[in-house]
Amino acid sequence: MDKKLLLHKLDSLLDLLVKTEPRDEKLPDNELFTSDLIMVRDWYDTIVGYPKWKEELDIVSVMNQANSIWKFRQKIKQLGWDDYNSVDEEIKAHVLKGEKIAAIKLYRKHQCEVCGKQVTLAEAKEYVDALAKTLKVNQ
Numbered sequence: 001m002d003k004k005l006l007l008h009k010l011d012s013l014l015d016l017l018v019k020t021e022p023r024d025e026k027l028p029d030n031e032l033f034t035s036d037l038i039m040v041r042d043w044y045d046t047i048v049g050y051p052k053w054k055e056e057l058d059i060v061s062v063m064n065q066a067n068s069i070w071k072f073r074q075k076i077k078q079l080g081w082d083d084y085n086s087v088d089e090e091i092k093a094h095v096l097k098g099e100k101i102a103a104i105k106l107y108r109k110h111q112c113e114v115c116g117k118q119v120t121l122a123e124a125k126e127y128v129d130a131l132a133k134t135l136k137v138n139q
Contacts, residue, residue: 001059003047010044013066013073020073021079035088036069039134061126068127072115087114095132103128 017037043062047053087110094103104124111119119127 001051001063006059006062007044009045010040010047010066013040014044015068016070016077017072020076035092035131035134039130040066042134048120058080061130064123065130067119067125068111068119068123071117075115090127092131092135095128095135095137098137100128100132103131 014037017034017040021037032068043057043066046056048054087106091103091106091110094100094106104121107127108119108121108124111117111124
């Protein structure tokens with residue numbers, strides 16, 4: 001994957017994330033940023049600032065997760081956060097308790113019921129692993 005193209009696509013995703021970030025009162029646990037925004041910003045910064053970024057990141061995984069986030073945030077852009085029943089906190093709680101299988105199941109169910117997307121086990125595992133990495137939980 002060409003670095004310039006990848007950065008361009010991630011920049012577009014970051015722009016969408018910023019536009020669709022919930023207002024402070026909508027964020028759980030008094031957090032300032034969503035995990036999606038943190039994760040994509042980390043990818044972008046790694047690619048820009050780390051010469052061996054291809055060794056640091058699994059590019060296919062990044063692209064798959066970026067596609068999922070893009071679709072999800074496009075739906076948020078249409079519906080708004082008020083009409084969206086987020087389960088991110090439940091997934092996060094499962095990850096923090098070491099309940100990875102429960103987190104994967106919940107993510108898949110949520111993607112199917114709320115987002116109308118069938119997510120494979122591999123895609124769900126990639127999402128949960130990335131979330132665990134963001135939360136700095138041992139896998």
